[in-house]
Amino acid sequence: MNYAGAGEAGMGSVCIMKTGFWPSFSNQALLAFNTSYIAGINYENRFNMWELGTRTAGLVIPAGKTSIGACYSHFGYSDFRRSMAGLACGMQLGKNFAAGIQIDYFLEKTSGDYDNYQSVTYEAGLFFKPSEKVNIGLHIFNPVPNSLRKAMMPSSIRAGAGIVLSKVLFAGAEAEMSPGGKLIVRTGFEYEAVKKLRLRGGFSSENTSFTFGLGYLLKSLQIDLSFATHEKLGITSSVSLIFKIK
Amino acid sequence: MKRYIWILFLFLFPVLLFCQKKDLSEEIISIAEELTLEESNPEAVNMYLEQLHELSENPVNINSADESEISRLFFLSDFQVKALADYITTSGKIVSVFEIASIPGFDRQTVEMIIPFIELSQKDTFITDNFRLHSTFLTNIIIKPGEKDTSCLGPSYKLLSKYKLTAGRFTGGFTLEKDPGEYLTDFLSGYLSYTGKGFIRRVIAGDFSARFGQGMNINTGIHTGLSLTAPGYFAARNEIRPYTSTDENNFFRGAAAQFSLKKAGITLFISHNKIDATTSAIDDSAMLIAERFYETGLHNTASLMLKKDAVTETSYGINLTYNFRYVKAGLCWSESRLSLPLIPEKKDPENLYAFSGTRCTLFSGYYSSLINRLLLYGEFSLNDLHNYAMVQGAALKPSDRLTVNFLFRNYTPGYSSFHSNGPGSNSSNNNVQGILGNFIFEAARHLFISAGCDISHSPWLKYRTSFPSLARRTEIKLQYNPLENLTFNLSYNIRYALVNDDHGSGIAGIEEIKSRTLKGQVKYGFNERVSFLTRIDYKVADPSGSDGMLFLQDVVYNFTQVPVTLWFRYCIFNTDDWNSRLYTYENDLLNCFSIPALSGKGTRSYMMLKWEFGNRAELRLKYALTSLTTDKYTTEDKDEFKLQFRIWF
Numbered sequence: 001m002n003y004a005g006a007g008e009a010g011m012g013s014v015c016i017m018k019t020g021f022w023p024s025f026s027n028q029a030l031l032a033f034n035t036s037y038i039a040g041i042n043y044e045n046r047f048n049m050w051e052l053g054t055r056t057a058g059l060v061i062p063a064g065k066t067s068i069g070a071c072y073s074h075f076g077y078s079d080f081r082r083s084m085a086g087l088a089c090g091m092q093l094g095k096n097f098a099a100g101i102q103i104d105y106f107l108e109k110t111s112g113d114y115d116n117y118q119s120v121t122y123e124a125g126l127f128f129k130p131s132e133k134v135n136i137g138l139h140i141f142n143p144v145p146n147s148l149r150k151a152m153m154p155s156s157i158r159a160g161a162g163i164v165l166s167k168v169l170f171a172g173a174e175a176e177m178s179p180g181g182k183l184i185v186r187t188g189f190e191y192e193a194v195k196k197l198r199l200r201g202g203f204s205s206e207n208t209s210f211t212f213g214l215g216y217l218l219k220s221l222q223i224d225l226s227f228a229t230h231e232k233l234g235i236t237s238s239v240s241l242i243f244k245i246k
Numbered sequence: 247m248k249r250y251i252w253i254l255f256l257f258l259f260p261v262l263l264f265c266q267k268k269d270l271s272e273e274i275i276s277i278a279e280e281l282t283l284e285e286s287n288p289e290a291v292n293m294y295l296e297q298l299h300e301l302s303e304n305p306v307n308i309n310s311a312d313e314s315e316i317s318r319l320f321f322l323s324d325f326q327v328k329a330l331a332d333y334i335t336t337s338g339k340i341v342s343v344f345e346i347a348s349i350p351g352f353d354r355q356t357v358e359m360i361i362p363f364i365e366l367s368q369k370d371t372f373i374t375d376n377f378r379l380h381s382t383f384l385t386n387i388i389i390k391p392g393e394k395d396t397s398c399l400g401p402s403y404k405l406l407s408k409y410k411l412t413a414g415r416f417t418g419g420f421t422l423e424k425d426p427g428e429y430l431t432d433f434l435s436g437y438l439s440y441t442g443k444g445f446i447r448r449v450i451a452g453d454f455s456a457r458f459g460q461g462m463n464i465n466t467g468i469h470t471g472l473s474l475t476a477p478g479y480f481a482a483r484n485e486i487r488p489y490t491s492t493d494e495n496n497f498f499r500g501a502a503a504q505f506s507l508k509k510a511g512i513t514l515f516i517s518h519n520k521i522d523a524t525t526s527a528i529d530d531s532a533m534l535i536a537e538r539f540y541e542t543g544l545h546n547t548a549s550l551m552l553k554k555d556a557v558t559e560t561s562y563g564i565n566l567t568y569n570f571r572y573v574k575a576g577l578c579w580s581e582s583r584l585s586l587p588l589i590p591e592k593k594d595p596e597n598l599y600a601f602s603g604t605r606c607t608l609f610s611g612y613y614s615s616l617i618n619r620l621l622l623y624g625e626f627s628l629n630d631l632h633n634y635a636m637v638q639g640a641a642l643k644p645s646d647r648l649t650v651n652f653l654f655r656n657y658t659p660g661y662s663s664f665h666s667n668g669p670g671s672n673s674s675n676n677n678v679q680g681i682l683g684n685f686i687f688e689a690a691r692h693l694f695i696s697a698g699c700d701i702s703h704s705p706w707l708k709y710r711t712s713f714p715s716l717a718r719r720t721e722i723k724l725q726y727n728p729l730e731n732l733t734f735n736l737s738y739n740i741r742y743a744l745v746n747d748d749h750g751s752g753i754a755g756i757e758e759i760k761s762r763t764l765k766g767q768v769k770y771g772f773n774e775r776v777s778f779l780t781r782i783d784y785k786v787a788d789p790s791g792s793d794g795m796l797f798l799q800d801v802v803y804n805f806t807q808v809p810v811t812l813w814f815r816y817c818i819f820n821t822d823d824w825n826s827r828l829y830t831y832e833n834d835l836l837n838c839f840s841i842p843a844l845s846g847k848g849t850r851s852y853m854m855l856k857w858e859f860g861n862r863a864e865l866r867l868k869y870a871l872t873s874l875t876t877d878k879y880t881t882e883d884k885d886e887f888k889l890q891f892r893i894w895f
Binding site: 094097126128130131136138140143145146152155156157159175176177178179180181182183 | 729731732768770772773776778780782784795796797798799801816817818819820847848849851871873875880881883
């Protein structure tokens with residue numbers, strides 16, 4: 001699943017190889033690099049329609065070389081709702097190498113005579129740094145055969161690499177594929193224009209979407225905003241707050 | 247069972263990160279995948295991978311500096327074999343495999359290719375006078391739970407058992423194989439072999455394979471010129487070897503002996519073997535004839551059992567070689583006689599030039615000559631009906647960073663042989679003319695560019711092609727190794743062919759088939775224990791315009807506390823139809839191979855475990871699952887379970 005917060009959404013949703021709070025739920029291996037207690041909330045307003053809004057909350061608890069994470073996400077409105085809860089764990093297996101896993105619970109409710117669906121699956125990721133400036137991330141979602149469950153759930157595979165081009169500039173690219181879908185390529189950058197202010201831009205081949213965003217760091221609070229275009233349906237905006245507790 | 251395996255996998259995944267100590271190189275894997283595409287010769291990839299397994303089982307001792315020993319690395323060119331032997335003779339033994347990359351004619355790409363198949367130990371493992379018994383026993387069992395055919399005669403599992411006993415210069419062994427649905431003793435093969443260093447080089451009684459020159463007269467192994475961008479095309483060899491493969495029809499059963507006297511060599515062989523064929527009676531008589539050979543080796547139904555051992559073939563021949571100062575030359579004569587006449591259906595125009603009768607006699611002459619940086623080689627072969635085949639090749643190495651290869655071949659439509667496999671030939675070894683060329687260039691440090699093109703013409707009709715036809719293959723490859731443990735590969739491949747257009751009624755038209763494939767791959771060895779491979783393929787098949795794509799992730803993990811290696815792959819594929827299918831090589835049990843054709847929309851995943859019990863035994867387990875999305879709400883799963891146990895004593 002893609003839990004890109006507003007920060008990553010502004011970078012074309014490139015997130016499986018960039019350390020941070022929200023990326024830790026897109027690639028659980030990144031959880032291991034969180035050294036503080038962190039909580040965050042995110043709101044995504046898809047195409048400026050409140051019925052297509054997604055509200056997400058998350059929490060990270062560090063424990064040495066291992067970190068635990070929990071997240072909850074809610075999409076939809078009274079007639080159609082999809083909720084997800086996840087419990088994740090990321091562990092450093094070496095100085096520059098980490099692995100993580102997350103158990104997910106999904107609940108889909110539709111009003112009227114339609115059935116409600118619930119299912120459990122898992123996702124897992126790897127992260128490693130071949131050199132100081134290069135990050136590589138790999139992620140698999142739902143590698144469980146659908147014949148074992150009542151309702152179909154798509155699986156996906158993602159791989160990406162990022163590079164620190166300078167002290168203030170990070171760029172990354174990743175590819176994702178699902179059965180029945182085309183390959184999606186995403187690329188994006190983050191630039192620290194002035195101290196504590198970050199500008200972001202990106203592109204995703206999915207619906208030919210261009211994205212841009214900005215973030216501001218205020219002591220232990222980080223505020224991010226992002227906007228993503230869709231070739232036909234308009235603009236999706238997101239906002240997120242991240243609190244570093246300790 | 248599937249449910250429990252996936253639950254187990256769920257808990258194992260965090261540590262299922264991967265790596266194989268002696269991974270096959272990308273070049274080797276891409277050749278295997280390319281051979282799988284050649285539908286005209288389905289056994290080629292099997293043979294190729296069996297030879298690789300044999301090499302990994304019995305690695306080449308390169309420090310022996312013996313050219314014949316080094317040339318067992320059949321994918322090396324004669325240049326490379328000679329350069330390696332000369333280097334060891336003049337500079338002493340090689341201490342590290344990466345030292346080989348500094349030898350003229352070698353690069354890192356080639357070194358990676360040979361690493362799994364060589365050893366640097368200084369002992370002479372090739373031949374020893376010590377009379378010490380050494381046995382190897384291997385058993386494979388393959389079960390596909392979802393596939394059971396009630397019409398089959400025997401059990402549904404596949405079984406392969408091999409036993410080898412070595413005692414000094416003597417070696418003996420047997421191979422037992424049954425395919426799914428066959429009786430237990432469907433194929434049994436055995437041999438006894440003596441290897442010497444003096445006048446008698448080798449004597450084999452029982453089942454054996456043979457190859458002389460370029461293989462246009464006798465070659466029961468694979469042909470050379472395997473890949474458009476392979477480093478070398480020339481690996482001519484004169485050898486007889488015990489037969490341990492599982493092709494049930496293409497080997498000799500009898501006796502063979504190889505002798506050597508100074509610069510001359512002579513090989514004699516005789517064989518009396520039963521082979522599979524489709525037989526029938528001629529309309530107006532009770533006389534039986536063989537319509538065609540049956541080559542798959544599958545005998546799991548009553549009708550297929552009728553084809554088993556239907557014809558007896560008696561073969562014999564002689565091969566002479568002599569090493570002149572600058573030229574190695576040889577002559578080979580062979581004859582095969584069949585117990586039943588082979589009479590193909592002549593109403594079919596494509597069979598007009600096909601072999602007919604009971605006797606096939608061939609005579610061939612071959613040579614190779616290395617002059618400074620130019621290698622010339624060729625062979626001319628003639629049958630008793632005066633139909634001929636010839637190849638002429640040249641390999642040029644103008645600098646240490648550039649290699650250029652050319653190969654011309656002409657197999658006339660009437661040329662036929664039962665056990666040949668020459669360069670660039672197809673499964674029937676006739677009716678093809680062509681020219682092939684390539685170059686491999688080290689463009690910059692760590693950057694390799696290679697490209698190749700093969701244009702061939704069939705002057706007479708062939709299967710699915712009712713007209714003289716043309717085919718073309720083109721490929722360009724880039725390899726970049728910025729770090730010792732990081733490799734990027736990119737290749738673009740175009741295939742073009744003409745086939746019958748059977749869509750309408752009446753006489754078939756001509757259809758142009760074209761496919762373009764782009765492959766990108768990143769391989770990273772994080773440390774001794776863990777390695778990763780990410781690969782993306784994209785293919786477009788014309789004229790339908792259908793496309794296919796796959797994305798796969800491999801992880802290999804070597805445990806340090808226990809001698810266990812784990813392989814894991816997860817692959818998602820999405821193709822419009824069978825024409826845009828994609829192939830991916832998978833790690834498998836020894837003496838097995840798996841290169842599934844991925845077509846449709848779905849996933850393919852597998853897990854394999856190898857557990858070594860000291861230097862005495864090894865266990866391999868593999869579970870693979872293909873999940874196809876049949877429509878929006880349903881999937882169809884096919885799984886298979888493989889087990890292998892190997893013991894040395």
